[in-house]
Amino acid sequence: MDYQFSDRVLALKPNAIREILKSASDPEVISLSAGNPAPDAFPVEAISEISARILRDNPIGVLQYGVSEGYNPLRDTLKTYLKEKHNIGSEDDELIIVSGAQQVMDIAAKTFLNEGDVLVCEAPSFVGSLNTFRSYNAELVGVPVQPDGMDMDALEKVLDENPRAKMIYTIPNFQNPSGVTMSLEKRKRLYELAKAHGCMIIEDNPYGDLRYYGEDVPSIKSWDTEGIVIYSGSFSKVISPGIRVGFMVAPKAAMAKMIICKQGQDVHTTMWSQMICNEYMTKYDFEGHLSFLRKLYTQKADLCMQLLDEYVVPNGITYNKIQGGLFIWCDLPEDVDMLDFCKKLTERKVCVVPGNAFLTDSDLPCHSFRINFSTPTDKDLTEGIKEIGKLAKEIIG
């Protein structure tokens, strides 16, 4: 049969990173391309304990259908936690549980974007989210990222020029892939620009708890008096990605439609996973675990940047210092063919993600690539970055 696909999926391509991850599963390859937590980052013992307990004390709760909005004890725990820790969530907001933050992007796009509506995002931005926005035939317009976040003058121009701009998607903390953190001043200006142009904001914050240097910057959602911010959070980087639990905070008036979309996708999120998160947050030392993760990753981030400074920067590649998160963005000189560089690296069994994967149009010129330091062992990280340096020396030097 000659399949007639819907218009919205005609141009869809698989998420480049997840495809690269498949090839990076070759055990001989040093993968700096993932975005996975470190294998020793999981609270395995606590999860085993909780799992045994909930299956003993409340097996029907674990195994029976739940409600689409999510497991109520977890919703209550998160509401209190977000309010106390980040001043997120007002009387007019609602919080629901989703099957990983990716689902926030899907249901927000589905609920608000007609085909041809414009979604404005950082350029570069997280390809998984961009692919989801594309799958509703939204038009993506990228705004360049500066060392303190999105270029606000460029954003204003984009909003002025695009009357169909309906949403601004941002990852304000330790952005994936650029590693950049948006300044408070820019967050405030972003909010004002969105308000003035009648735009919603999706504030995607999967890495917020993973700050290694400097001070926390308040969340945009924390001053959302207009009800224009959809806040997305996730347990993927702080408990486990395999359990697929995220959450969203959004104005009640907008949430009702989004819950219906969530219901239509998977009815509700896995009960076991939701209960694990709630028990872990309420009966274990969640803050202590976050400190442990920050320590673990600070050591890795330190190592990664030291190695880059020693082996890579002297050979002509630059990078942005990061304050947190899992990624570092490296820039090749403009006269070097980035795709060719990444391909040659792969031949030498080191895998990074070509930067064009993160652009609104992967055919745009790009001289950057992304490396991840959370997943590889220190040994692999060292060998991998040395190899990048060696190749840079041959090609650039």
Place this chain on the structure above:
Amino acid sequence: MDYQFSDRVLALKPNAIREILKSASDPEVISLSAGNPAPDAFPVEAISEISARILRDNPIGVLQYGVSEGYNPLRDTLKTYLKEKHNIGSEDDELIIVSGAQQVMDIAAKTFLNEGDVLVCEAPSFVGSLNTFRSYNAELVGVPVQPDGMDMDALEKVLDENPRAKMIYTIPNFQNPSGVTMSLEKRKRLYELAKAHGCMIIEDNPYGDLRYYGEDVPSIKSWDTEGIVIYSGSFSKVISPGIRVGFMVAPKAAMAKMIICKQGQDVHTTMWSQMICNEYMTKYDFEGHLSFLRKLYTQKADLCMQLLDEYVVPNGITYNKIQGGLFIWCDLPEDVDMLDFCKKLTERKVCVVPGNAFLTDSDLPCHSFRINFSTPTDKDLTEGIKEIGKLAKEIIG
């Protein structure tokens, strides 16, 4: 803010059943409105054992990211199982794991239906699926259900009259809500009609293993030489719905796009849940568990139909005898106001689902309601049905 929703969600309403379930959570109410497995249907001990084992032997596998297509051992197990047991799956097919069968409906609709395309379904049909199709602005056209399945002459007429018909959605076994099983002859004719009209078929089979009387009828997918059938299966009724695991078998050429949609929704299905299913299918007596479930539900179906025959039928309500599944469809005389009947029942603390919830347009005339016999205790089932009989006597008799 005055939220501007996308066209596709403007008319969306919450799944009526899931809303009714919320009110039916009042412990004083006898709920015959759910579609939940019986609380004693879950293999709790085995799941606890497996959970402890996988978290001990393979914690990283449980907690780390997985691939969007699903946990490969489970995919292999299911491919072999479906081929051997039901002759489902050819060289040209692929099988992926989804987060409950609901997700099959979402990604199939997203992949194949443009706004305004026509999806043909049984009338009545499962409201959860219909809502998902609606969420892509598909036009739903219902075909009446006869005691041996969809009226094929009516289907042919609908297909002739609707050149934009692109999909036929059917639940051939123990259909939800009508309880009807489609005959082999009709399955064959359905396939030929779809083929002749260039339509895809979604064969939704969540209840197939729950046959209590009569002989299995082959799956439409088992003779799908043209690659036009998307087969949807689920563990919700045979292991647990709270774990959210389903699967789909579809032609490879169509699957690639659907995997991208799955990836965009939730990256992948909860690893723990997938491993539970695989371990249970391969290391425990899965067939024995299915036999146990059939025995459990046969007893409940028997009781339900006996009670209906004794207390309800003599008072003017008719129903379709069923061969399996979880539901029985009851018809009131045409001069009785069905919604009023259901409302009065609720006041008497018995909850059923008004039949119009299952129609392509809930404003169409409807004189039926759905009762479920799998979830209530025998005592509640008895009291609930007696109450239906009493009310019928007052109103009809």
